[in-house]
Amino acid sequence: MFVSNLHIKSVIKIILIFFLVTFLLPVNSWSQSKEVVALKGDGIYRLLTRHGLSSVEYMDDFIALNKSSLGRNNSLLAGVKYKLPDSEDSSGMTKSAAAPSKGTGKIMHYNIFGNNYADVEIESNDLKGAVYYIVGGHGGPDPGAVGKYNGQIVCEDEYAYDVSLRLARNLIAQGATVYLITRDKNDGIRDALNLKADKDEVCYPNLTIPLNQTRRLRQRTDAVNQLYKKHKGSFQRMIALHIDSRSKRENIDIFFYHDRRSKTGEKASEILRNTIEAKYRENQPSRGYTGTVSSRNLYIVRNTWPTAIFIELGNMNHQRDVKRLVIPNNRQAVANWLTLGLKTDFKTNK
Template sequence: MIDLFIRNKILFFFLGACLTGASAFSQDSLITVTAERGDGILSLLRKQGVDPYESFDDFVALNMTNLRDSVHLYAGRKYVIPAADLDTVEVVPSIKKQTTQIKKIEGKAFPIFGKKHEIVLSKSERLKGNVYYLVSGHGGPDPGAMAIYGGKSISEDEYAYDITLRLGKELLSHGATVYIIIRDENDGIRDERILEMDRDEVAYPDKTIPLNQVARLKQRVQIVNELYRRNRGKYQRLIVTHVDSRSKGQNIDVFFYHHEKSKNGKKLAESIHKTFQEKYRKYQPNRSYSGTFEDRTSLYLVKKTHPAMTFIEVGNIRNKKDQRRILDPDNRQALAKWISEGVLLDYED
């Protein structure tokens, strides 16, 4: 789906060990594990051999009352692991209650997501035929907004890029065609809190990113508009992801911009905004969501690009609360998942 990516069809067979008694993954005997210091939802699920991205929502639903801010684990507490959706096959009927579990998974490899995350499994074809252009803010010679966390520098471009990659993978899993406009072939999706800074990002497909700010923006506009022309007649949308920089004391929620004259752009921004409102009501009922969606045609990419689009600011990189939102890989995954659900809502509504 992503142009110029290596497309490999990969067949996996997960062969579980023989189990005594009822299947450990049956709905009647869900596994309970104790979270250790440093565990996140993704790492905890991986330790149990469960696909963390397929099971993320189920895990949250099962453990909602035992999570901090709906996404963080408490060390020392017990958590229920969702049942894996496995086909159970009786291998040796004559041996008392002995079973083997086999799961056959078919997917495609997209190396830009990195070794650990390159396989994209098909969830649906709900976005089949749709084209999405994903632009993460800054990159190359421009790191964007910066801050210090734990004595180390962190930069906007690295976190916006990681969220963008996770979003791209979600959209691909629903059959979309995805163009990652700002790209770093070395990084991939990363699960660390501190994302090391570099300057080797390029613009699609492999163009050097200019140092001059206006030249950088013009380059992105030209790339997106040329791809838009090539895909004329298809359903096309553009999503731009940034991390804001404000005073340290200013905590902001995720908010969205669109072109004032674009009904489709407004609808896209509104759909994602609505999804975030619903997620906050569900997972953080004691906390109001103050993120907004509004027109801001003064932004260069909003004004000059042709596809209907939304421009997303995911937080204030200098604020401690907002830093938790972007530094925690579970949070970055949740952001990407929620944005993708808003995209689905936009298309299907």
């Protein structure tokens, strides 16, 4: 059969294109694989945010992807290469938290988060219109529950406050308006096991925290309620973060209180509880989760005007609970999971 030179050239051209697409182009893509080197002092949270990925969405993926290269308690090893999670799902669509089309593209600066975390990228508008008042337990002259870990003193107010900061930063990144009612201008988010205790926390906007418990609770309640009036008509939540003090033998999971009169508060607490249970089931299938939701006649829950959620993060006297709090990545994971639950609350519980 006669074949023209033109036809032969066309066939060769097609074969060449197929070769380039099949063999050379993927090599080029693989050469740009998303691997990054951990720097000294890096935790997962810092590494992800430095490379434009939300820890809320990607922390669990990162741990699963790099499990064999992580140190004790999922710590990063300086100088080691780590794979970044793909920001696209199997359908080729970018995950919502990283989608520039959803966000404002703005970076806001908040000194309260400390030097390493002061710049907050607004990743999405998922919580636009929502207002949160975050109240870290105790503070000022009252350290709250005091425990020990590896011979070091651990104070409730410091660890509850660090989770408060991480949660506040997450919520701001999702477009929310956030007020930290308990505040410490010096601490910022701290990536350390041992959080040094101090007594310089203040109540919003800059009020000295009294030692007397009733006066302290009234002060915080008044601060929240004054801000509530400013945002009247908006979606609002008050979130109090504490660490319980119980028997050394009593290991407890994160649990929630709400006002008995508030069906919205009960539902919000259930959403948070269910979110955490789902995350444990996903990441630690054999662990189980026993966190509860119940009503309790607590002053700040009863007297603040926004829907109130009171969260106990663990038992300060139980070593496994304390371990959940002293490890920075664990504190960030708790903040991430609460953020996911609060996003569901905002969408479904107005």
